Amino acid sequence: MTLDITGRVLRPGDDGFDDACTGYQLALPHRPDLVVAAAGTADVVAAVRHAAEHGLPVAVQATGHGRAAPIEGGVLIHTGAMDEVQVDPATRTAWVGAGTRWEKVVAAAARHGLAPPSGSSPHVGAVGYTLGGGLGLLARRRGYAADHVREFELVTADARVHRLTPGAELFRALLGGGGNFGVVTGMRIGLLPITRVYGGGLYFPASARVLAAWRDWTAGVPDELTSTVGMVPMPDLPMVPEPLRGRHVVHIRVVFEGDAETGERLVAPLRAAGPVLLDTLGVLPYTETGTISGDPPFAHAYTGRSAMLADLGPGDVDTVYELAGPDAAVPCVVQVRHLGGALARPSAAVIGHRDARYALHVLSALDDADPGKIAEAHRGLIEALHPMGTFLNFHYGPATDEQVRAAFAPDVYADLARLKARHDPDTRFHAGFTIPPAV
Template sequence: MEIESLRRRLSGRITIKGDDAYAGLTAAFNVAVTATPAVIVEARDAQDVAEAVRFAEAAGLPVAVQATGHGLADPLDGALLVHTGRLDECVVHPEEGWARVGAGVRWQQVLDAAAPHGWAPLSGSAPGVGVVGYTTGGGLGPVSRTFGWASDRVRAIELVTGDGVLRRVTAHDEPDLFWAVRGGKGALGIVTALEFDLIRQPTLYAGALYFDGADAATVTHAWRDWCAKLPREATTSIALLQLPALPGIPEPLAGRFSVAVRFGWTGAAADGEAALAPMRDVAKPVIDAVQTIPYAAIGMIHNDPTDPMPVHESGELLHDLPAEAVGALLDVAGPGAGSPQVIVEIRQLGGALAEPPRHPSALCHRDAAYSLSTIGVLAPPIAAAVVSHAARVAEAMAPWTTGGLLPNLAAGVGEARIARSYDPETLARLIALAGRYDPANVLRAGQVPVRAAA
């Protein structure tokens, strides 16, 4: 490879195996995955991204992209990795209620920049996640039943397509790409910047109720009945937790089975309190952390882990959640079931998530009623048991699963994964567009190379 010729054309840095910076740039949030790209281009601007893609095409190298490492699911062996972490532009336009961010920006940066103006982004449950990967995969967050998918708020996208061309796309300029990138993740190109609408939501009545594992069956069945009647002002999920006894884990939860009912209410706090009252009355919470919070503190609803760890994630979408499904889940993952999973979660969908977008996109499965996720730590001696048990959970819930999967729901690769992420018509259109904008199939590494399913 003529690395020196590329180096002369970049304002950013090139790193290869053996360099001091290599390990830091390939670090993943899921440390069970080790990335081993042949070369890393740490882009300083969009032109660096374009130069890297053109170089990779000429050299016959596959291209992958990484900013925060949260979506890494492939070792990227031998690939050229475009690292976009230094594309850190973050500008809020308070007069018009929109923001522009670079590909290296995390949600907490946007939350903090928008809050002084009374605006908020449709961020996810983990504010440390990157904006671009989350949004291009749809974007399902703690208030999504009110406001819908983050990808539907996108106004404009700047990206380098697989042919090495830097493009700015909107609903009116290159509409095919605007359709494809919103839901298609990295299938068509490397996003360098996003512009999206914000919402007027300075505070939330939100948080979580934590119950003792002895009340798991009572709470989970009650949650199923309760959430089915909730208005769209409420977004909720329930999680069966087995949190380790580590510093920072509250004593009532550490080293024992518990159940968390997450709740985000976008209306008046008094109405949210009334809506949540039935769950507070089901059993006595060991921790009641639901209160009025600044929207910028939205991460406290789920309290997702912030430190890298080796994990196995799996996911499903459900078309229904009858009492029989709750019973089946508790049998395989409830207290006494011997589940090795740290988290088994069901999120209620519906509401604004089920509505058609103003501008159609590649995001599929909007009609799913619930999502199901399992997260287990791949540590000896239970690593093998985590993986096999996740398959047992999926088998137990099979009568109610749709067969589909959201692009962001459990990072993964491969033809089967891609086929589950999109319906046949959408996948065929994505493949055709990839052939037009990436004729050399440069974007064949990473999480969503759709042409692998062709």
């Protein structure tokens, strides 16, 4: 059985097959019958046609950061080689290929004094991130990444190529609906006239007091300021800054779209929240914003869950510290993101819970850990906070039907299920967060 493609077809045992099936997320690797390492849209069309002719499921992977569930059998389309970026400075847009990482888009846009609505990790695939919504560095001022998309190129289950713009039936469904409706081979996304930001981080010894101080502080900051608080057990390793090495810390991350003097004034109350172990705040070129969160660039195995929160009261802060802090039964990395601002405004995107004030996600490494105990600990934390729903970008691991449904407003979910029935009635596309077709 052969496929006439420009890229490579990999089968179990071939060089590169295992790497293509894992990527950044080493847990729950895909186990397809074959991998199509696509070189372009024509290869994707050939792979989808092959799958349809043989009744096979299809999954798509670029970097593997957000893989939620593995495919068993069928065809895995690996888009890593489709990493084209074309910036149009006149329209402030970029055409981004399916396998492009944000770091490449950031670098290309910066040459024209522009920046994309990217997230904390420059190593994440831009298209997959945006299909999940995309909650980025400038989110309170600029909204979700999905709010900035101008055009998609999509290969549907019938192996047809579509150019989708606002008003097209499937365009809106892709703005937060994930990979349920086909293979996105590229997108045109708006760029922002930004070259520098005031940002960085403050590290404190882990304490509920610092978490509460950040929560109180968020009530009075302008939309131009987006921040996150994380609670992280830092390893005792040489690459970790000495003041943090081997400590459980609270890390407050700040990105302010404004001048340094105003930024300093805004963050002053945070510096008084406790003893500062490390202060990295200052003016940064946008090309260096990946250093703010310091997400690990190396592949590893992890699992996690997310929650959209209507609020974060004093009791909730204590709960987060108790269940995910230094004395937690299971080691966790927990992050709480301040929402509101542009994120709360209506848009064409199907992202749910735009009125949420905070988003929480918790993850744990799976190395030498009991997955059952981790799942129980994560579930206990999420349920204790009475979430409004799920944010699928931050759900790392298999999602239940209930969790997928909880990411959308009920009427939006019903619309997506009807579109699934119309465009992928056989559920050919294994999206990880699969929306079943309406009956």
